[in-house]
Amino acid sequence: MSILLDSSTRVVVQGITGREGTFHAEQMQAMGTKVVGGTSPGKGGTTHLGVPVFNTVADAVKATGANASGIFVPPPFAPDAIMEAAAAGLALIVCITEGIPIQDMIKVKDFLRGYPAARLIGPNCPGLITPGAAKIGIIPQNITSPGPVGLVSRSGTLTYEVASALSASGMGQSTIVGIGGDPVLGLTFRDVVELFEQDPATTHLVVIGEIGGSDEEHAAELLSRGSRLKTVAFISGRTAPEGKRMGHAGAIISGNRGTAKSKEEAFQRAGVAVAETTDQIVGLLR
Amino acid sequence: MKLLEYQAKEVLASLGISIPLGKVARTPDEAAAACSELGPVAVKAQVPVGGRGKAGGIKLAGTPDEARAAAAQIIGMDIKGFKVPLVYCEAALEIEREIYLGFTVDRDARANILMLSAKGGMEIEQVAEESPESIARLYPNPWRGPLDFELTQLVFEAGLGELARPLTSLIKKLYRAIPELDAVTAEINPLVVTKNGEVIAGDAKLEVDENAAWRHKDLEQRYGGVVEGDPYEVEAKKRGLTYVSLDGEIGIIGNGAGLCMGTLDLVQRAGGRAANFCDIGGGAKAEVVENAFAVILMNPRVKGVLMNVFGGITRGDEVAKGLVTARDNLKMHLPLVVRLSGTREEEGRKILKQNGIEPGANAWEAAQKIVELTGVRAPQGAR
Numbered sequence: 001m002s003i004l005l006d007s008s009t010r011v012v013v014q015g016i017t018g019r020e021g022t023f024h025a026e027q028m029q030a031m032g033t034k035v036v037g038g039t040s041p042g043k044g045g046t047t048h049l050g051v052p053v054f055n056t057v058a059d060a061v062k063a064t065g066a067n068a069s070g071i072f073v074p075p076p077f078a079p080d081a082i083m084e085a086a087a088a089g090l091a092l093i094v095c096i097t098e099g100i101p102i103q104d105m106i107k108v109k110d111f112l113r114g115y116p117a118a119r120l121i122g123p124n125c126p127g128l129i130t131p132g133a134a135k136i137g138i139i140p141q142n143i144t145s146p147g148p149v150g151l152v153s154r155s156g157t158l159t160y161e162v163a164s165a166l167s168a169s170g171m172g173q174s175t176i177v178g179i180g181g182d183p184v185l186g187l188t189f190r191d192v193v194e195l196f197e198q199d200p201a202t203t204h205l206v207v208i209g210e211i212g213g214s215d216e217e218h219a220a221e222l223l224s225r226g227s228r229l230k231t232v233a234f235i236s237g238r239t240a241p242e243g244k245r246m247g248h249a250g251a252i253i254s255g256n257r258g259t260a261k262s263k264e265e266a267f268q269r270a271g272v273a274v275a276e277t278t279d280q281i282v283g284l285l286r
Numbered sequence: 287m288k289l290l291e292y293q294a295k296e297v298l299a300s301l302g303i304s305i306p307l308g309k310v311a312r313t314p315d316e317a318a319a320a321c322s323e324l325g326p327v328a329v330k331a332q333v334p335v336g337g338r339g340k341a342g343g344i345k346l347a348g349t350p351d352e353a354r355a356a357a358a359q360i361i362g363m364d365i366k367g368f369k370v371p372l373v374y375c376e377a378a379l380e381i382e383r384e385i386y387l388g389f390t391v392d393r394d395a396r397a398n399i400l401m402l403s404a405k406g407g408m409e410i411e412q413v414a415e416e417s418p419e420s421i422a423r424l425y426p427n428p429w430r431g432p433l434d435f436e437l438t439q440l441v442f443e444a445g446l447g448e449l450a451r452p453l454t455s456l457i458k459k460l461y462r463a464i465p466e467l468d469a470v471t472a473e474i475n476p477l478v479v480t481k482n483g484e485v486i487a488g489d490a491k492l493e494v495d496e497n498a499a500w501r502h503k504d505l506e507q508r509y510g511g512v513v514e515g516d517p518y519e520v521e522a523k524k525r526g527l528t529y530v531s532l533d534g535e536i537g538i539i540g541n542g543a544g545l546c547m548g549t550l551d552l553v554q555r556a557g558g559r560a561a562n563f564c565d566i567g568g569g570a571k572a573e574v575v576e577n578a579f580a581v582i583l584m585n586p587r588v589k590g591v592l593m594n595v596f597g598g599i600t601r602g603d604e605v606a607k608g609l610v611t612a613r614d615n616l617k618m619h620l621p622l623v624v625r626l627s628g629t630r631e632e633e634g635r636k637i638l639k640q641n642g643i644e645p646g647a648n649a650w651e652a653a654q655k656i657v658e659l660t661g662v663r664a665p666q667g668a669r
Contacts, residue, residue, distance in 0.1 A: 101498035108394040155544020213393040216643040237547035239554040249390035
């Protein structure tokens, strides 16, 4: 078992003929992910990496029964790609693209309210992987292994670092989800923690947060209401300097939340072990 | 990109919002000239950071001589790491009352939030804490912007009903900065109502989204490059690198913001302090690694370098090659500790060893090692 993604998920890759799309679609295929097709407007009817290419996501869904998408298109086109995937009825949309303007993402989030069944992961994220089954995105499969630990993270490389340490010490992972580092995101820590909570195959959980925003605090609040998962949290940036602030607007809406201290304390209040550095995570999880 | 006050005010004026008369002065003489033209002025340091008033960056001047003296003091002053490049001399307003108006991105709501309060001025954060209900809030629909009745509600909710007309019209103008400029934060605090009833932007803060710079090349051309921030950060930006200056002795290179921050945490736990860090990002090629080293080493405080790379897309052998070339080209003799894992880590480590660089076993050991090497004495050979 796993969350969000397994070997039966039928994936369409948006931007499959591009350099990044090609490279990562191949990696996804190599670990057994069911890549059923791709899109590239104007190239419909051709074949790429052994799968059919379509002009639109709607065409791809009609022809292949795809139910998930991975987006590898440049920032100016990615917001539209997300909305296109939602409108085509896909349940899982993973946007890897880095550098999407915030105002575009705010519009996308508003648009997605009309498609409550569509779950967006990212943007600016490494995607997700269910080890041994399937992946959408760019997480290297060779550092993962199947097992009972759920892993959710805002940072790409720290996700790899921790997954690799877990695998090396024999603690496999149910699903690894990189939710992305942008201020305006699809699924939040809290959403993903809730999914892990409902997954019988997940017994342990690692949450890798970062300074800024208050998504970690919200996840901690959920865990504080009682959880069956043995959880370890790590917040990167506890020694990072405070941002040089201009104006009061940010402080008015967020108060004191957002600091490493606020996040760590929120997890401690929830009874979650907090690692000071990444190398302590495995030990605390045992 | 954070605009300076005078730049933000230019933008507000272009949106149709009233601003006080003012002139930019790059020298004390220009400030004196501005004062002879405008009468008594406030001489204000132009820096993209809050708290300049408390730092002595704002002075009142009644005469050209006073303005000259004030500018001479302020230009070149260091305010929170920014060297003041110029001052803005602004005619004083006859203030009847001060209002707060701003918008920003509410990360929790994943939406823009407009905020209006009758209790404007320096203490607005305290107001937010003590009486949050006195700040009226609105989440406009991002596709169509705020509607007239929503703004009217906002104004009445803030207790500013008697100013409903001028305020709704002004807020609409300010909101245009979102669709037209990709602004992510704008703030007019105070928004001044003068004794003769005009509504004028007393101060202005504006931040535009760097991810949207490709849509607004004009803004970057016009306003980028005025501020002389940290010279190393400026150089790093030219080379397309993410770089942050800190105040310790160890230079840090990593891939990914999270990993860089995690590495800072490790160094601190090992008893050291970071001088700076440079994020080489995903898929970093050899040339990027060399650039990162060049920037890190520009800072003379750096006594040693810790490189922490976990390869996903980034290939270990590419990083190792870049590292060896960088060390040789830059003739670096400072202690160097490298932690390399992930994609092609074996090949990468082999290249390092062949070139006399010992890769650290893991990140924690690497952090301890660099602290030990830099803590001993003045720079030693890396090999």
